[in-house]
Amino acid sequence: MSLTPELSPQPRLLIVGGGYAGFHIAKALQTKVKDRGGVVTLVDPLPYMQYQPFLPEIVGGHIEGRHAVVDHQTHLKDTEVVRGTVVKVEHARKVATVRGEDGAEFELPYQDVVMTAGATTRVFPIPGLGENGIGLKTVEEAVALRNQILERLDAASLSTDAEERRRALTFVVVGGGFAGIETVAEMENVIRTAVERNERLSQSEVRIVLVEAMGRIMPEVSEDQAENVVKHLQDRGIEVLLNTSLGDATGRVMTLTDMKSEDKAVKEKFPADTLVWTAGVAANGVAKQTDFPVEQRGRIEVTPTLQVKDGESGVLEGAWGCGDVCAVPDLTGSGPGGFCVPNAQHAVRQAKQLAANYMAVRHGEGEVAEYVHKSLGAVAGLGFLKGVGNPMGLKINGVPAWLAHRGYHIYAMPTLERRFRIASGWIAETLFGRDTTSVSGQDTPFNAFRAAAGVELEPVRFEQRERDTAQAEPAI
Incomplete structure (x- = not known):
């Protein structure tokens, strides 16, 4: 001590x-x-x-x-x-x-x-998950995920290798709760916008997959609302795989298993550079x-x-x-x-x-009381002008749900100063459009100075991964 x-x-x-x-x-x-x-x-x-x-x-x-x-x-x-x-x-x-x-x-x-x-x-002992996945529990993870998505799109746009291109343009989110659904919806929005701005990419090349082990998503809303969200995501090109789990992620190759089969048979196997884990806390x-x-x-x-x-x-x-x-x-x-x-x-x-x-x-000030609070319901944002929820038992979708989502959360955000900064960001986006700039060197901030000084550069994230997984199973 x-x-x-x-x-x-x-x-x-x-x-x-x-x-x-x-x-x-x-x-x-x-x-x-x-x-x-x-x-x-x-x-x-x-x-x-x-x-x-x-x-x-x-x-x-x-x-x-x-x-x-x-x-x-x-x-x-x-x-x-x-x-x-x-x-x-x-x-x-x-x-x-x-x-x-x-x-x-x-x-x-x-x-x-x-x-x-x-x-x-909450992380399960899935081979390769710890080395190749990223969670969404901290601000640092959210910022890193955004940069990784945009960096992978840039890398794919310059790649002439079909396998590398397909791997870079494949994005997997595990977990169909509120966090997973909101995350995959926001990912689709930012990916779509970035691809539209890059003439070397097309939407048909992008693959976004949502993996959920249960037979439905979003237990916080009614079953019919959950089914409508699945259809909404599918209409946006997101693959929603229910009764499916991630069995292996070694070498950035996703092995998905069928939860309905007795022997948990392999359902699909494919490479993906981006794996997001939101399967509980x-x-x-x-x-x-x-x-x-x-x-x-x-x-x-x-x-x-x-x-x-x-x-x-x-x-x-x-x-x-x-x-x-x-x-x-x-x-x-x-x-x-x-x-x-x-x-x-x-x-x-x-x-x-x-x-x-x-x-x-x-x-000795006041009386001790028990905590009692009936849930006011839940609202989720599904990207710009899109949402779903059941505040006060009222089922809402689309723009009303999106407005309820933003309204509740900016109200719940502590301090007037933070609320103002958040609202100003929303206003700027509405006026000038979504920002799809990638700060790709954030993980290696000293490289510019090291290059000027003539010393060895710190390896970038994916080059480091390639060395770590050089002996792993080849991509399929």
């Missing part, structure tokens, strides 16, 4: 995770706790909160990646922000172990703790590195008052939690398994209730 950095000696409310729930709790409590002689400390490896519902819009080029994040230091001025990762919480000792950016670990004592570490991408692994009760899906067990459970009917003093890392009971009875679904709609409302309950328990 290294020595603890110079941090406040005041009674500490420690917030583990600065995502949507953690940010809102810190914002609600920082001044109140400070005025009572304490300090709110937020620990997160990132210096900002990222609004994940906007990630597909970043891929589509509607908004800039940096506009979908909210800086902790700027907007949490009365919060002690620590850049690091909580690797262990020992509530019996009231101590958390934090790993700093330099890799050194130190102990951080606290009076109360709030677990809001969120979720991570899992609770942050820090939940299992605590002495809190954890249920079978790896989430911390909390009560409807958002306090960590202690046995069947009790609560642990000074321990709170909400958001994706916790199994929050859904008292409306509509949540799967009796728990709230992991989304921003629940996270912000849970954060508000947790902050109020904390003040009631710790400082």
